[in-house]
Amino acid sequence: MIGIYRSIYKILPKFYREWVRKYLVYANFQINHEKYAGFSVLYGLILFATILSLFKIMELPSKTGFIVALSVLIIFEFFMHGILILISESRANFADEILPDVLNLLSSNIRSGLTPDKALMLTARPEFGPLEEEIKRAAKKTLSGESIEEAIKIIPERINSKILERTVMLLSEGMAKGGSLQGLLDGLANDIRESRMLKKEIAAQVMVYAIFIFFAVSIAAPILMATSNHLIEVMSKISSNINIGDVSIPSQMPLKIQKISVNKTFMLSYSLASLTITSIFGGILIGLIREGTEKAGVKYIPVMFAISIGIFLISKIILLKVFAIGLA
Numbered sequence: 277m278i279g280i281y282r283s284i285y286k287i288l289p290k291f292y293r294e295w296v297r298k299y300l301v302y303a304n305f306q307i308n309h310e311k312y313a314g315f316s317v318l319y320g321l322i323l324f325a326t327i328l329s330l331f332k333i334m335e336l337p338s339k340t341g342f343i344v345a346l347s348v349l350i351i352f353e354f355f356m357h358g359i360l361i362l363i364s365e366s367r368a369n370f371a372d373e374i375l376p377d378v379l380n381l382l383s384s385n386i387r388s389g390l391t392p393d394k395a396l397m398l399t400a401r402p403e404f405g406p407l408e409e410e411i412k413r414a415a416k417k418t419l420s421g422e423s424i425e426e427a428i429k430i431i432p433e434r435i436n437s438k439i440l441e442r443t444v445m446l447l448s449e450g451m452a453k454g455g456s457l458q459g460l461l462d463g464l465a466n467d468i469r470e471s472r473m474l475k476k477e478i479a480a481q482v483m484v485y486a487i488f489i490f491f492a493v494s495i496a497a498p499i500l501m502a503t504s505n506h507l508i509e510v511m512s513k514i515s516s517n518i519n520i521g522d523v524s525i526p527s528q529m530p531l532k533i534q535k536i537s538v539n540k541t542f543m544l545s546y547s548l549a550s551l552t553i554t555s556i557f558g559g560i561l562i563g564l565i566r567e568g569t570e571k572a573g574v575k576y577i578p579v580m581f582a583i584s585i586g587i588f589l590i591s592k593i594i595l596l597k598v599f600a601i602g603l604a
Contacts, residue, residue, distance in 0.1 A: 281314025288313060299357075302364035302436040304406065316356040324349040343545045347552075354577075361574045367406045368437040372472065374404050375440060376465040378411070383461035392457065393418035396428070406435055425451040439468060479566050486562045490576075493558035494583040501547045502591035508543060510599070551588060555581040 285293060297309040305312070324345045331341025378399060385395035397415040400408045410431045417427035425448040432441040443464055450460040559580050563573020 281311045284314040285310040299360040303360045364436045372439045376468045379461045379465040383458045392424045494580045498584045498588035506595040551584045
């Protein structure tokens, strides 16, 4: 299987291969990137082909089978890649939250008389989560003779955090120029705390917009979609019961009566596809508004998708019961 995964990996686009390799590192997954990418693509296609075959064997509509198979493929690929984004973002958020404490501890160690390389080694503590391992990696480089300002540059390599990357860059430049290390560390820690507090205040202020988007995407849109579906089906049923041949209309009247023919499978597929796309972009928009990055919205997409599809199906059932119209 490794050979198959590797063969699939080689034919994939370069940007995709780089993305998988990078996010496997960010998520701290101890798995070969060729195997992960090959597995995602291969088993996604197997699921797609299996569902198509089942629909063909059961003699169900081929168009419906294709839509279902494509939906399953998209959900599978979304899960395989979305989990990398979610875990990497979780690690980055934790690192950003704990970073001021790390800088303050490093400053305290240096202030107590320790050299910067020893102070860095003692700063690596289990409660710092992903930063513990990265600090230890940097400290080992200083023990091998590399300067501390160069060694700390590897700390943000395996954590997808812009704050950590910029902090390390400023710290490295400050050390290289001979500035006061303790003052620089404490100043950076205070700036990061203030920045995160400001970010939380902004997130609280824009919560109303996020709630509005969530309501529009997950509740209002499914209800409107279900209502329009039901209305079209009712109009189609009414028009099918009208015998147009028995109706005589004067030629001078600007009126034309014709039957409405609606494919229920197409309408259902269109509605589900529309709600899926709306949920994806709605989740991305909420993440962008609340946390300032599109990737933060990935965690909202499954919730919004599940709620919108559930509301849509429940609304169709309620409309059918309330109006008591038997649809063929």
